[in-house]
Amino acid sequence: MVSATTFLEARGVRRSFGTDPILRDVNLCIRSGESVSITGPSGSGKTTLLSILALLLKPDAGEVWVAGSETSSLSDRERSRLRNQFFGYVFQATHLVGSLPVLDNVLVPALIAGSGRGRRDYARSLLAGLGLGNRENHLPHMLSLGQRRRVALARALVLEPPFILADEPTNDLDPRRAGQIAEFLLGLPARGHALVIVTHDRALANEADIRLDLHDGVLRDAAESSDEPSVDETEAAVLHDPFARVRGTTLDDQQ
Amino acid sequence: MIRLILAGLLRRRWQSTATILAVGLGVGLLFAAVLLQRGLQQGLELGRQRLGADLLVVPATAIVDPDRALFAGSPLNVYMDRGLGDKVKAIPGVRRTETQFFTQSLRLECCSVDTEIRLVGIEAGVVSRLAAMSREGVPSLQSDEVIVGGRLLGGVGKRGSLVELLGGIFKVGFRLEPSGTALDYSILMPIDTARKIAGKSEALQFLWKEAGRPENLISAILVEVESEGDIPRIAEELERIGPVKVIRAGETFQRFKKLTDAFILVLAAAGAITAIGGIVYLVSHFASVAWDRKGEWALYRALGASRSRTVAFVVGEAVVLSGSGAIVGLPLGYAFFCWGLSRLAAQNAFPFVPPSAELLAVAASLAVVLYVLVGIASAAVPAVKVARLEPALTMAQGDID
Numbered sequence: 001m002v003s004a005t006t007f008l009e010a011r012g013v014r015r016s017f018g019t020d021p022i023l024r025d026v027n028l029c030i031r032s033g034e035s036v037s038i039t040g041p042s043g044s045g046k047t048t049l050l051s052i053l054a055l056l057l058k059p060d061a062g063e064v065w066v067a068g069s070e071t072s073s074l075s076d077r078e079r080s081r082l083r084n085q086f087f088g089y090v091f092q093a094t095h096l097v098g099s100l101p102v103l104d105n106v107l108v109p110a111l112i113a114g115s116g117r118g119r120r121d122y123a124r125s126l127l128a129g130l131g132l133g134n135r136e137n138h139l140p141h142m143l144s145l146g147q148r149r150r151v152a153l154a155r156a157l158v159l160e161p162p163f164i165l166a167d168e169p170t171n172d173l174d175p176r177r178a179g180q181i182a183e184f185l186l187g188l189p190a191r192g193h194a195l196v197i198v199t200h201d202r203a204l205a206n207e208a209d210i211r212l213d214l215h216d217g218v219l220r221d222a223a224e225s226s227d228e229p230s231v232d233e234t235e236a237a238v239l240h241d242p243f244a245r246v247r248g249t250t251l252d253d254q255q
Numbered sequence: 256m257i258r259l260i261l262a263g264l265l266r267r268r269w270q271s272t273a274t275i276l277a278v279g280l281g282v283g284l285l286f287a288a289v290l291l292q293r294g295l296q297q298g299l300e301l302g303r304q305r306l307g308a309d310l311l312v313v314p315a316t317a318i319v320d321p322d323r324a325l326f327a328g329s330p331l332n333v334y335m336d337r338g339l340g341d342k343v344k345a346i347p348g349v350r351r352t353e354t355q356f357f358t359q360s361l362r363l364e365c366c367s368v369d370t371e372i373r374l375v376g377i378e379a380g381v382v383s384r385l386a387a388m389s390r391e392g393v394p395s396l397q398s399d400e401v402i403v404g405g406r407l408l409g410g411v412g413k414r415g416s417l418v419e420l421l422g423g424i425f426k427v428g429f430r431l432e433p434s435g436t437a438l439d440y441s442i443l444m445p446i447d448t449a450r451k452i453a454g455k456s457e458a459l460q461f462l463w464k465e466a467g468r469p470e471n472l473i474s475a476i477l478v479e480v481e482s483e484g485d486i487p488r489i490a491e492e493l494e495r496i497g498p499v500k501v502i503r504a505g506e507t508f509q510r511f512k513k514l515t516d517a518f519i520l521v522l523a524a525a526g527a528i529t530a531i532g533g534i535v536y537l538v539s540h541f542a543s544v545a546w547d548r549k550g551e552w553a554l555y556r557a558l559g560a561s562r563s564r565t566v567a568f569v570v571g572e573a574v575v576l577s578g579s580g581a582i583v584g585l586p587l588g589y590a591f592f593c594w595g596l597s598r599l600a601a602q603n604a605f606p607f608v609p610p611s612a613e614l615l616a617v618a619a620s621l622a623v624v625l626y627v628l629v630g631i632a633s634a635a636v637p638a639v640k641v642a643r644l645e646p647a648l649t650m651a652q653g654d655i656d
Contacts, residue, residue, distance in 0.1 A: 083559045155558075
């Protein structure tokens with residue numbers, strides 16, 4: 001599956017929604033066995049960047065290279081094959097199929113690839129490894145958010161893709177569940193996968209080999225942007241004014 | 256792919272069931288309409304072939320519906336002098352005549368037949384014409400042989416079987432094909448044999464006292480003329496030879512054909528409206544379903560389904576739904592057809608040829624193929640539209656349930 005030469009690279013990627021530029025000249029290279037975290041305030045373009053890297057969205061300009069192929073010139077069939085075989089994507093909203101039991105949800109990429117039967121045992125072992133061995137026949141609505149995240153994670157891994165892209169995988173989870181997910185994800189590079197995590201969780205981000213920060217569509221080394229407000233600081237600033245208007249006091253007054 | 260398609264359909268059980276039933280009703284009505292229409296068309300043609308005459312001469316006292324007498328084979332229990340047949344033959348322009356003799360009604364004790372059975376005496380020419388229209392037909396009958404109507408003695412009325420009629424034993428010469436007319440419930444025999452049987456029947460003695468010996472009587476004369484242009488003149492001459500009523504086949508046939516055509520048109524229109532209604536429903540249904548579920552299709556795209564694969568998912572669902580509906584609809588349609596046929600047969604109002612196995616198979620296949628094609632056509636456009644959407648943007652818009 002993963003070889004030492006496998007890499008994912010973005011060169012000069014730009015993307016706008018309407019007249020608003022979301023990404024400006026983003027450059028990024030990820031190799032097998034590396035972990036990369038991307039932080040940044042809400043709306044800074046993290047999910048858009050992740051979608052472009054996973055070939056879910058086309059950039060307005062720039063190139064995305066996957067395993068030595070420049071993807072903009074590829075046919076839809078070829079891009080789809082790359083998405084299926086090279087990427088495991090953990091969506092922020094999990095996006096499980098409500099009508100399918102857990103095991104079949106995990107197998108969806110394999111069913112699309114036509115290898116559902118052959119991946120069944122592996123899917124079971126993934127679920128067992130994620131503590132969901134006794135939930136494989138449950139429907140998604142019978143699971144907690146943390147359990148659904150783990151099902152989504154198993155789905156991302158079922159075809160053993162070289163790249164795992166996780167969009168805020170610990171969001172809305174209690175610290176214990178978040179810790180379990182983070183531990184599992186951070187163990188993937190050791191198994192040869194490249195990992196890209198978009199997160200607001202500083203602790204999780206700091207565990208990655210490469211830490212990047214996305215601000216106003218510009219991707220920088222997180223260490224270089226340490227003079228910028230942190231994620232928490234940004235959110236506090238965003239919340240400061242409304243809080244003061246509602247309560248008549250500031251956040252600082254409450255501490 | 257099949258598993259994902261079936262899962263998508265099972266998740267929306269009620270919606271899927273409603274769609275299958277809607278398609279099933281459409282297919283059923285179309286199927287039944289096609290069968291009834293074809294049966295009537297063939298029956299009309301068969302009626303004309305069986306008639307084989309341009310004019311029908313009956314006693315003036317006969318109370319007869321010309322349409323039913325000519326094309327539905329209704330019997331006439333009225334009589335006229337046999338000599339009239341010779342007079343008719345002598346009229347210039349008459350090519351051929353055939354006389355018929357109706358005896359009496361019977362009831363089969365063995366069978367659950369509600370309709371009365373008529374014994375009819377026919378001439379050799381009629382035998383050969385009926386034989387040509389039956390798979391088992393033989394061109395002539397012995398004096399102890401009979402032709403059995405298409406709906407009599409099913410299973411035991413094969414060629415060579417013996418039947419007892421009014422104390423006499425007869426052999427089955429052949430069976431007629433079912434026609435939806437009174438002929439289906441008639442037993443035809445050589446005219447001289449019919450006269451002998453009728454003469455011996457105690458129940459009919461009062462008729463012979465009034466009309467004379469049956470050997471000298473006939474019930475109807477079928478007349479074929481040299482050319483169509485002679486029909487009005489010959490009809491006028493026939494009316495002058497004695498107390499008879501002349502029914503012109505051409506006029507009657509045309510009137511009957513118009514009536515049947517109108518009925519067929521109504522059936523065809525009902526079938527067409529059903530088909531069009533079904534198509535409109537399927538187009539709107541599949542278009543809205545495909546669009547409402549764009550989040551789900553986008554997920555499959557995100558997980559590696561190509562555009563063509565996504566189109567196959569959407570269209571595949573439509574094919575499964577419309578195909579299932581068509582399969583459900585066929586027995587419904589056949590039941591509806593049988594009901595309609597029983598109503599028509601009960602009245603002997605229209606000649607009707609029941610569909611052959613080939614026609615059934617072709618009509619069923621056409622109905623299934625039509626609705627599956629409609630399903631494909633209905634789903635194809637929305638499927639292509641959703642497959643073209645950017646997966647990431649679409650997933651952000653659409654819920655996946």
